[in-house]
Amino acid sequence: MRNGHAITLRALAALLAYPDEELRAALPEIAAALRAARGLGAQRRGELLALAEELGQGELLDAEARYVELFDRGRSTSLNLFEHVHGDGRERGSAMLELRERYQRIGLEQRGHELPDHLPVLLEYLSCCDPAETLELLGECAHVLRKLGNTLAHRGSRYAAVPAALLALAGEEGLDPHTPVPPPEDIDKSWEERPAFEPPAAAAP
Structure with missing residues (x-):
């Protein structure tokens, strides 16, 4: 049972990965793992x-461009979970440090450039954990997963299936695509560099 739990989580993590040639080559194996997954109803699996x-x-280039546009150009669909909770606040750094230490405690050293709170990274970690711990941590993340999934569903993205499946595995309330979601961010405004100092006050005439 534990092996099936791990394979399912790794398959879900892979579906959220950057859709390069390596991922495309693995899609038949990923699909086979999903067909065999326990704990997912027919609708979620479909x-x-x-x-x-x-x-x-x-x-391939079109798929990669859609991925970047969807996940890398705004906070509301970011796969970095703590960004939904802490934004750019100082608390996010300490939360990520704690998460990285959690990975290291079971002997996992993160590779690549993704942050510890990146959802596919978290799912890879959970695939190495006891199912009870997985359910607990997914439950703690449920509100973020639901928010992310609702936003993806509102935009008509099939990627909404992954947060929906994670909520189902955790026994949590599912998505509600009719829930109001924030409009897509203006990337130029949300990431523009603000000056470090206020301009000097104009001298009195």
């Missing part, structure tokens, strides 16, 4: 398989 099929279609 949505995930539809996402896997979509990721294998069309030009």
Whole structure:
């Protein structure tokens, strides 16, 4: 049972990875793991398989561009979970440090450039944990997963299937695509560099 738990989480993590040639080559294996996954109803499984099929279609560059536009150009669909909770606040740094130490305690050393709170990274960690700990941590993240999933569903993205599946595995309330979500951010305004100092006051005439 534990092995099936790990395979399912790794398959879900893979679906959220950058859709490069390596991911496309692994899609048949990912789809097979999803078909065998326990704890997912027919609807959730069908949505995930539809996402896997979509990721294998069309030009690779188009799939990569859609991924960047969706996940890397605004906070509301960011896969970095603490960004939804702490924004750019100081608390996010300490939360990520604590999460990194949690990974290291079971002998995991993170590779690559992603932050510790990146959802696929977290799922890889959970695939190495006891199922009870997985349920606990997914429950703690449920409000963020639901917010992310609702936003993706509102935009008509099949990626919403992954947060929906995680909520189902955790026994949490599912998505509600009718929930109001914030409009897409203006990336130029949300990431513009603000001056460090106020300009000097104009001299009195």
